Amino acid sequence: MSRIILINLVRFIVLVLLQVFLLKNITLYNLSTPYLYILFIVLLPFETPNLLLFALAFILGLTIDAFYDTPGLHAAACTLLALVRVLFISITVQKDGFDNEPEPTLSIMGFRWFFTYALVLTLFHHFFLFNLEVFRFSEIGYTLSRFLLSSVFTVFLMLVSGLLFFRKKERK
Amino acid sequence: MRNLLIFITKYNAFFLFLIFMISSLLIYIKYNSFQKASFINSTNKVTGNLYAKADEFKGYLSLKEVNDKLAKENAELRNQLRSSKYVDTVAKHSVTDTIYKQQYSYIEAQVISNSINKRNNYLTISRGSHDGIVKGMGVINGQGVVGKVVFVGEHLSIVQSLLHKDSRFSAMLAGSKEIGYLQWGDDLNPHSGLLVDVSNNAQPKIGEMVVTSDLSLFPAGIPLGKVSKLTTKGGGFFLNMEVALAVDFSKLEYVYVVINKFAIEQITLEAQEKKADE
Numbered sequence: 091m092s093r094i095i096l097i098n099l100v101r102f103i104v105l106v107l108l109q110v111f112l113l114k115n116i117t118l119y120n121l122s123t124p125y126l127y128i129l130f131i132v133l134l135p136f137e138t139p140n141l142l143l144f145a146l147a148f149i150l151g152l153t154i155d156a157f158y159d160t161p162g163l164h165a166a167a168c169t170l171l172a173l174v175r176v177l178f179i180s181i182t183v184q185k186d187g188f189d190n191e192p193e194p195t196l197s198i199m200g201f202r203w204f205f206t207y208a209l210v211l212t213l214f215h216h217f218f219l220f221n222l223e224v225f226r227f228s229e230i231g232y233t234l235s236r237f238l239l240s241s242v243f244t245v246f247l248m249l250v251s252g253l254l255f256f257r258k259k260e261r262k
Numbered sequence: 263m264r265n266l267l268i269f270i271t272k273y274n275a276f277f278l279f280l281i282f283m284i285s286s287l288l289i290y291i292k293y294n295s296f297q298k299a300s301f302i303n304s305t306n307k308v309t310g311n312l313y314a315k316a317d318e319f320k321g322y323l324s325l326k327e328v329n330d331k332l333a334k335e336n337a338e339l340r341n342q343l344r345s346s347k348y349v350d351t352v353a354k355h356s357v358t359d360t361i362y363k364q365q366y367s368y369i370e371a372q373v374i375s376n377s378i379n380k381r382n383n384y385l386t387i388s389r390g391s392h393d394g395i396v397k398g399m400g401v402i403n404g405q406g407v408v409g410k411v412v413f414v415g416e417h418l419s420i421v422q423s424l425l426h427k428d429s430r431f432s433a434m435l436a437g438s439k440e441i442g443y444l445q446w447g448d449d450l451n452p453h454s455g456l457l458v459d460v461s462n463n464a465q466p467k468i469g470e471m472v473v474t475s476d477l478s479l480f481p482a483g484i485p486l487g488k489v490s491k492l493t494t495k496g497g498g499f500f501l502n503m504e505v506a507l508a509v510d511f512s513k514l515e516y517v518y519v520v521i522n523k524f525a526i527e528q529i530t531l532e533a534q535e536k537k538a539d540e
Contacts, residue, residue, distance in 0.1 A: 117379035162290025
């Protein structure tokens with residue numbers, strides 16, 4: 091148990107630092123900006139209680155907001171992300187399977203499931219984030235293209251990090 | 263009552279979602295006036311320190327470029343010194359200049375955090391209320407206009423960059439003195455802006471300088487950019503044109519905060535004018 095907390099704490103700090111000092115400066119063609127920090131919420135264990143999940147998502151969002159000078163923006167998007175996560179998992183994963191599948195990682199859940207999971211969560215998060223940030227209907231074309239290209243970038247980075255920390259199933 | 267509790271626990275995810283979503287949206291909406299959510303931004307201790315540390319490292323990488331820029335600026339300033347001019351009349355008068363008094367003064371500041379790839383960009387600079395910075399002051403660098411101070415901490419401040427959807431600076435064409443507004447275009451290109459609401463009589467030329475007007479919070483004549491295209495996609499009742507921005511926002515290292523001696527007077531006067539209108 092304490093191991094899981096430690097791993098997630100380290101993951102939180104590493105992802106925030108990576109986002110703020112490296113990914114914040116990266117853009118492709120002024121359109122595609124990755125927001126890899128949501129990987130923290132994506133990878134939380136299945137058994138995380140809902141209250142903790144939402145609280146963590148909110149805190150993560152506020153932390154990123156503090157660095158990006160946009161109070162509330164990322165917090166709102168992360169809260170939506172947490173809801174989509176709860177719904178997606180309740181639809182696709184059976185409750186009694188939790189014992190041998192503690193975390194929704196690429197190595198445990200397999201490529202196909204993880205890809206769909208990461209893609210759906212990222213699309214919801216980015217769509218909400220970009221539209222709330224701009225909040226103008228007249229720029230909808232640019233906002234949508236930014237949303238799509240950024241989602242592709244983020245999911246790509248998620249898959250890369252999933253493969254980077256790939257572990258053969260050790261349990262069973 | 264019991265049924266209600268069962269209902270809430272059954273759909274707890276949704277209710278938690280509502281609570282957190284409403285609180286974050288409240289923060290987001292309140293922030294638009296910027297003063298209220300004062301601790302969640304990059305002037306607070308933790309984020310400010312981290313950014314300052316990271317900037318120390320980054321500073322080394324651009325030393326040469328900063329040096330070149332400073333040398334160029336120095337040369338330009340030296341040209342304006344009285345000692346580098348000569349008087350071409352025979353009769354010499356010694357005149358103590360009492361007409362001109364300082365209206366604008368400048369504080370130099372280091373940019374410790376910057377972004378150019380969001381719809382609304384902000385810079386964090388290393389000067390705050392301790393150094394005499396006040397909300398609303400203009401920020402420039404050697405190349406031209408950078409933005410406007412929107413939040414002041416004790417030792418750091420946040421500058422709303424020109425690359426922001428709400429940035430609008432009073433500008434004029436350097437040749438014809440026709441007045442308009444400079445704002446950032448909606449295509450997120452950090453090198454181009456739009457000059458809008460110029461009178462239809464103006465005859466702008468491609469390559470003409472666009473500078474700050476007398477109406478802005480900057481001294482008149484600070485470069486904003488050059489006219490690069492005479493049409494824009496939006497159109498409108500007045501002349502709009504595209505402007506290639508003078509400042510390279512991706513390479514900001516040092517900036518100057520403009521202190522206008524008459525700013526307070528101007529603000530109180532304009533506030534009175536508003537009151538009179540109501």
